[in-house]
Amino acid sequence: MSQPKRFTASSLREAYQKVRDELGGDAIIVSTRKMLAPGAVGEPARALIEVRARLAEPSDARSDSTKAHDLVRDMAEEAATGMPLDPAIELAPALLNRRVDRGKGVGASRAGDGRRRAAADAAFEIPVALLASDGSPAFASLAQRVDQISTLVEAIAMERMGERSKQSPGLHAAHEQLHEQDMSRAVASAVLARVESMLGRDVGREAGLRALADAVAALLPPPVSLAPAGEPRMLVLVGPAGAGKTTLAMRLAMDLRRRDLRVTVASTDVSRAGAPQQLEAMGAALGVPVRLCYAPDDAARLLAESASDLVIVDTAGHMGGRRDRHAELSAMLRSLPDRDVLLTLPATMRAADQRVAVEAFAPHGLTGLVFTRCDETDRLGAAAGTAIEAALGVAFTTHSDQVTEAPRPGDTRSLASAVATGRWAAADAAMPARRALARAS
Template sequence: MKIKRFVAHDMRTALQMVRAEHGPDAVILSNRRTDDGVEIVAASNYDEALVQRALDAARSEPAAPPAAAPQRAVFPVPEAPPADAFAALRAREAAPATEPVARPARPPAPPRAVDPAPEFAAALAAAHAPAAAAADFPQVPAAAERPARASAEAAAPAPAVAPAPAPVTAASDEQLMEMRNELSQMRQMIEREMARLTDERLRGSPVRAQAMELMDDYGFDAGITRDVALQIPADTEAHRGRGLMLGLISKRLPICPVDPLHEAGVIALVGPTGAGKTTTIAKLAALYASQHQARDVALVTTDTTRIGGREQLYSYGRQLGIAVHEADSEASLLQLLQRLQDYRLVLVDTAGLSQRDRALAGQLNWLRAARQVRTLLVLPANSHHADLDEVVRRFQGARPQGVVLTKLDETGRLGSALSTVVDHELPLTWITDGQQVPGDLHRANAAHLVLRLEDLRRAADRPNTPELDHAVA
């Protein structure tokens, strides 16, 4: 039996050294990490019974004085080996003499190779001594614990004894956050670079640059602005640029092809606080009553907790001669809609809730439970594009089938609302531009909307004159 220690910078290289020296039948006695890398102690022709007898014999002998420190893996050979261990080794070597040796002849082993039994017994005894084990030799497992065999595949990357995975610590979390921040910064840098390249392409054409400036003044989002500007031919004449730009914008606006009032049924209006839902409900009811009869229309409000919420709808109902009903829960709403199924048109005015209000989810669940309800989202045109985008995302649970754009008379940058509609592909149904019932309600038309962009911007930029304000008052 031959025992030898191998040191390499990683476990894979050390296993390859073991296999090259001892063959595929080598037995790994121990392994550990050192300053130089990985250390493996391996043996060939391993016999557990022989090791146990040699270990017992070494323990029965008196402790020998410590020998000089060996060089790396060279074991000192004692001058007087135990007789019984040497005889047992000779008997084992004589037993397989008749078996053919399949391995080819190797060159002479280096001086570090040791012929085993006596020195192995001394090494085992020294390994079980605490002081010696800490100084020179790795700890050898007991005979009752069978060592693991080396893998027959030298290229296998997994080590014989895999180290335990490192626990996730706060430091690794910080590294992960740093990586995410770096990826986010790289993405922003790429987006800025792409925008810069696009801007350079647009600056090369005066008509495109003019279109970008106009759309920016109208309040359009940067993405839509670049898309429209790039569709304008670079050699377009300057006086045709604005008309071509407005035509491209109108083609991108989604318009509902059918008036929901013609289909009638149950229509619910949802939207944030102050969007103009109640006033729009009154305008729709008045318009439908003028075309048909007031008894064909019913109004329903779910705003039963907010002060003054239902009173405004009751006031409109009395003026128009239309019945108003209340629903304060999902069950009551379902029962009420069941009782109102004979009406040709039922308009549901939902509670005005902020898009971040937790009660919003309950309101949307009511509408989802009533499957016969068609939902329209009311968006105020005088809000910023980012705020309108958040409103649309928050009210997606209601599955809106269209948009009512309100308060066009209160904004000079209609492009923000139009950008939101284009981004989310929500068809426009009606627009409102005042408080008159039902005079300030209009069917959405793409051409009319883009033509009003310049009028609204100029109206917003027009200076206030105290004399005119006083005359109006």
């Protein structure tokens, strides 16, 4: 097997053209990545795209290569519009198989499709995006490769959107701002497509950023409102270790108790060294009742026996890889018919890690999201993108390390504006956490 060669360029299209010029249209793409190249003395580093590719070997199944080429080319055509691929199309095996097997039993429509593809190919043809594998057939693991192909397509979509944005100062400003926001390409493409539909070519930077805020706000799910009124309820906080669940529980409890609601904080994090003692000491210092739950049904028993309007459960933190923790959480939730589950994530966490956490905890029936440490980052695009992708509203955000400061209720407009400006607006003193706990029945 030939050794891969390395190609660098300022854009994905340019890099692929270098691959085609040197290795031909049947080249095997091994990997693609972004990189920074040192600038000249006194100049900033330059962002480049690196593509590693190798010559096709006779052992590479040509039929599979053709299928891969057709699949990527078709997906790239969709990306040329600047719109994100529908998740159902990206992930549904039946639809993917239909694309791959398009040469079987297709009648007159095939000719039309061929003419349509030929026009696109004349402008831009991608080398065979067939990722090398350890001797396995090209499509032996189609599901694993869908994500890689989708990433490629999203990169093409964003690149073409970037080219179109140069024709409009407003769209260019929105594109540049999103580029700094750590928002996934799929969500960013949807946001920019909406911005593009709202703006004309002669619109300036400020109008472009306002349109960006409007577009993000339109895509964000409505804020989550919780209702403790009536029967006692349970609010369960889940998420990775260090996300701020314990502090959040205390902040919520203090704010609600100041407004004459009876609130107890319970914890299932009883096996970590020092955790129970830390929680009890914090509760004593802040005047918040604290209980420890050692068995899955302890929380349900506490809810039934206490006189609390709301019991906030602080669970043991993990990123989702602990099966024992998932089993414990599932057992507890099964005993709680009236409960809300909030996934607590630091706004400083990378978008990719936030998505991992959402996927890990989604089977537990998430009600919404909480983003902590919003004051510690100017890249709120990760939080907004996670909420949009997961279709989960934001219940609360925190903006200080002061445990006495109440969490802010979820606010799509504030989050969207933070994405567009890189900073969160100052708090409204009249926005207690109770507002998020006052949903009409």
